[in-house]
Amino acid sequence: TQLLEQSPQFLSIQEGENLTVYCNSSSVFSSLQWYRQEPGEGPVLLVTVVTGGEVKKLKRLTFQFGDARKDSSLHITAAQPGDTGLYLCAGGNAGNMLTFGGGTRLMVKP
Amino acid sequence: DAGITQSPRHKVTETGTPVTLRCHQTENHRYMYWYRQDPGHGLRLIHYSYGVKDTDKGEVSDGYSVSRSKTEDFLLTLESATSSQTSVYFCAISGMRPNEQFFGPGTRLTVL
Numbered sequence: 464t465q466l467l468e469q470s471p472q473f474l475s476i477q478e479g480e481n482l483t484v485y486c487n488s489s490s491v492f493s494s495l496q497w498y499r500q501e502p503g504e505g506p507v508l509l510v511t512v513v514t515g516g517e518v519k520k521l522k523r524l525t526f527q528f529g530d531a532r533k534d535s536s537l538h539i540t541a542a543q544p545g546d547t548g549l550y551l552c553a554g555g556n557a558g559n560m561l562t563f564g565g566g567t568r569l570m571v572k573p
Numbered sequence: 574d575a576g577i578t579q580s581p582r583h584k585v586t587e588t589g590t591p592v593t594l595r596c597h598q599t600e601n602h603r604y605m606y607w608y609r610q611d612p613g614h615g616l617r618l619i620h621y622s623y624g625v626k627d628t629d630k631g632e633v634s635d636g637y638s639v640s641r642s643k644t645e646d647f648l649l650t651l652e653s654a655t656s657s658q659t660s661v662y663f664c665a666i667s668g669m670r671p672n673e674q675f676f677g678p679g680t681r682l683t684v685l
Contacts, residue, residue, distance in 0.1 A: 504679070505677050508675060
């Protein structure tokens with residue numbers, strides 16, 4: 464069974480601070496997805512990374528896939544209240560299956 | 574937005590009653606999935622489908638069945654609901670790129 468562990472589970476910061484969320488596994492994944500979920504809604508796909516060492520940027524969000532494709536990180540620069548939500552990482556496997564991490568609940572206070 | 578709708582969005586039912594949740598897509602995608610989301614457990618796969626009448630079990634399939642008679646519809650049935658099935662249920666469809674999935678808005682089910 465493949466497992467993905469996210470840390471931290473909860474994060475409460477002030478507007479303008481930087482933060483990093485980690486997603487770690489002992490298994491190799493063919494791809495890594497990051498989602499954001501707001502209360503009462505479904506997860507929304509933010510990014511997919513597929514190559515070891517790959518870095519993708521989405522405005523103030525930077526996503527990195529580990530060289531060995533076992534881990535990933537999400538870095539947010541100058542967090543804003545609109546970044547508040549549940550962040551989920553998911554590892555992709557053969558057959559279009561995803562393994563989800565437990566999530567990081569982020570609150571950004573104005 | 575991916576064209577995924579779920580119905581109903583909220584349901585309260587009693588233990589022992591049958592419940593069917595519906596997922597409808599307008600994208601004509603082959604793969605469809607049912608997940609449940611619970612505090613402390615994240616998203617867990619219940620069942621998935623890789624085509625009309627082609628389905629398979631996920632991690633937490635006990636107590637659930639599915640059917641897919643048309644590409645656009647994927648039904649999740651709880652034959653006899655139990656309180657442990659109180660959860661938020663999400664349907665997802667595969668994207669154009671491998672391993673990308675797009676989620677519906679969810680159904681909040683409460684079993685009393």
